[in-house]
Amino acid sequence: MAEASVKPTPVLKDELDIVIPTIRSLDFLEMWRPFFQPYHLIIVQDGDPSKTIKVPDGFDYELYNRNDINRILGPKASCISFKDSACRCFGYMVSKKKYIFTIDDDCFVAKNPSGKEINALEQHIKNLLSPSTPLFFNTLYDPYRDGADFVRGYPFSLREGVHTAVSHGLWLNIPDYDAPTQLVKPLERNSRYVDAVLTIPKGTLFPMCGMNLAFDRELIGPAMYFGLMGDGQPIGRYDDMWAGWCVKVICDHLGYGVKTGLPYIWHSKASNPFVNLKKEYNGIFWQEEAIPFFQSVMLPKECTTVQQCYIELSKQVKEKLGKVDPYFNKLAEAMVTWIEAWDELNSAEGSTGKLPAKGAAM
Numbered sequence: 001m002a003e004a005s006v007k008p009t010p011v012l013k014d015e016l017d018i019v020i021p022t023i024r025s026l027d028f029l030e031m032w033r034p035f036f037q038p039y040h041l042i043i044v045q046d047g048d049p050s051k052t053i054k055v056p057d058g059f060d061y062e063l064y065n066r067n068d069i070n071r072i073l074g075p076k077a078s079c080i081s082f083k084d085s086a087c088r089c090f091g092y093m094v095s096k097k098k099y100i101f102t103i104d105d106d107c108f109v110a111k112n113p114s115g116k117e118i119n120a121l122e123q124h125i126k127n128l129l130s131p132s133t134p135l136f137f138n139t140l141y142d143p144y145r146d147g148a149d150f151v152r153g154y155p156f157s158l159r160e161g162v163h164t165a166v167s168h169g170l171w172l173n174i175p176d177y178d179a180p181t182q183l184v185k186p187l188e189r190n191s192r193y194v195d196a197v198l199t200i201p202k203g204t205l206f207p208m209c210g211m212n213l214a215f216d217r218e219l220i221g222p223a224m225y226f227g228l229m230g231d232g233q234p235i236g237r238y239d240d241m242w243a244g245w246c247v248k249v250i251c252d253h254l255g256y257g258v259k260t261g262l263p264y265i266w267h268s269k270a271s272n273p274f275v276n277l278k279k280e281y282n283g284i285f286w287q288e289e290a291i292p293f294f295q296s297v298m299l300p301k302e303c304t305t306v307q308q309c310y311i312e313l314s315k316q317v318k319e320k321l322g323k324v325d326p327y328f329n330k331l332a333e334a335m336v337t338w339i340e341a342w343d344e345l346n347s348a349e350g351s352t353g354k355l356p357a358k359g360a361a362m
Ligand SMILES: O=c1ccn([C@@H]2O[C@H](COP(=O)(O)OP(=O)(O)O[C@H]3O[C@@H](CO)[C@H](O)[C@H]3O)[C@@H](O)[C@H]2O)c(=O)[nH]1
Pocket: 020, 021, 022, 023, 024, 025, 045, 046, 047, 082, 083, 084, 085, 086, 087, 103, 104, 105, 106, 176, 209, 210, 211, 230, 237, 238, 239, 240, 269, 270, 271
């Protein structure tokens, strides 16, 4: 019998950081205050570091701009994108907490069909604290949810499930469409609230969106590199996609689960589809090569840590995607730099190397 979660969801306020990339404003936090105030925020300010981004009063935060990233990482800062939401992964690296929730600054509190405000963070915590079922599909969706269970024919040997590494939330109002779809359907809005959480089956990739995403940083953090995007790069808006493909392949290899579905947020801003098309066009073309590559990736059984898997993956990226475009050679090298920087900041001695950023006391 799947353990129904009748217990209240733990707040995890000392075990979870909220990472926000921003090149605009943090006013959206006012709406999230009831849900976010107990948590520590890690704000990654993109764009012009001389610009001051106001953090609403009452939040405990650390803020990093490009100067901070360069100061903390030195030459390794080259792996952190500039002028792209990919910069958010710096926040994952400097965090010292077990869990991360990342959200965009144009995402607001949504309401469920009964009109109740959705505490997206609470649902992500529920998702992360309950097992996933990647090895056998449960047709009644999340078996660990109140009022659900494994259906007849579900093997009892698999009912314990596996640790959940990622919780991928969705969006009402502006859906996360690519530029061509945005151009064809400029007025389309997502009003469909699907009351379900699904485990993405082992061996299946998915398009991970960074807008409303939570993960177990201790289980999968080093694989959550959002790549080389934005300024100076031939691609943008594939940051979260790249991370999602790497993460899913490594989760499948290490036996972790990835969930998608609830919670919803209200996505308010449609970015410019023409600007997006310029950023995405290489990605739309290259993904037709990248997806078959990830579908065929085999990681050796000797790779037992995320770092080992990630370094092995970078070698295969260089070998197999480097032929598609020289960009992938650069990306493969940046993947290694990311792991080196991650280990430097997160090894015992490395943690003292993190200079305090401007902002409230930590
Ligand atoms: O150069 C930049 C641009 C944006 N940001 C911050 O990143 C997020 C997302 O920005 P935006 O809402 O404009 O992007 P969308 O088109 O809605 O969503 C895309 O962004 C990624 C999801 O996060 C993914 O590629 C698409 O879903 C905001 O917080 C901006 O402030 C930035 O830091 N630098």
